[in-house]
Amino acid sequence: MAEAATTTRPAGDPRWAPPHPRGAVLTVEGVVEHGDQRGRLLGFPTANVALAGTGPGDGVWAGTVHVDPSGGGPLHVAAVSLGRRPTYYGEDGERLLEANLLDFTGDLYDRSVLVRLHVRLRPQQAFSGSAELVAQMQRDVARTRAWAVGAGLGHLLVAPPR
Numbered sequence: 001m002a003e004a005a006t007t008t009r010p011a012g013d014p015r016w017a018p019p020h021p022r023g024a025v026l027t028v029e030g031v032v033e034h035g036d037q038r039g040r041l042l043g044f045p046t047a048n049v050a051l052a053g054t055g056p057g058d059g060v061w062a063g064t065v066h067v068d069p070s071g072g073g074p075l076h077v078a079a080v081s082l083g084r085r086p087t088y089y090g091e092d093g094e095r096l097l098e099a100n101l102l103d104f105t106g107d108l109y110d111r112s113v114l115v116r117l118h119v120r121l122r123p124q125q126a127f128s129g130s131a132e133l134v135a136q137m138q139r140d141v142a143r144t145r146a147w148a149v150g151a152g153l154g155h156l157l158v159a160p161p162r
């Protein structure tokens, strides 16, 4: 079935957002793809969106995921990884956006999402193993919670930090 051409840029192409004091630095729109499920095994399930091969913004970010944005779907706080997962795939991995939605269980496969990246927490790193990566992701999520509260998004969290 032919799809209407509604956009002039590829889905999942990160672009700089208009400057705003409390706004996003980058936004990415796309459709959530099926991943390889490793995130679930690690305890950090992710909603994955394919990215264009090159572009700005690789690293780990605190931000939000708006589900079905044109239909007014829910907003979630998320710790977001953008890059090639060097721990598992070296520098040649597929470039991917992976969002761990805080306090969310469920699947978002094939849903449209608008991801807003607000604060860059760190670069992508190649860890020596999954345990080291998981320990760092716990710190990323803690920092994302703190960011959300400071940004006035604490009401989106089930267990805001005190």
Ligand SMILES: Cc1cc2nc3c(=O)[nH]c(=O)nc-3n(C[C@H](O)[C@H](O)[C@H](O)COP(=O)(O)O)c2cc1C
Pocket (backbone or CB within 6 Å): 035, 036, 037, 038, 039, 040, 042, 044, 046, 048, 060, 079, 080, 081, 084, 085, 086, 087, 088, 098, 099, 100, 123, 124, 125, 126, 127, 133, 137, 140, 141
């Ligand atoms: C908050 C967060 C930070 C991450 N940081 C890194 C990182 O520094 N290095 C890396 O190789 N992968 C990183 N990842 C990606 C994980 O390797 C990936 O989510 C995991 O392997 C699961 O992959 P899957 O979604 O294909 O199942 C990060 C993911 C999240 C959610």
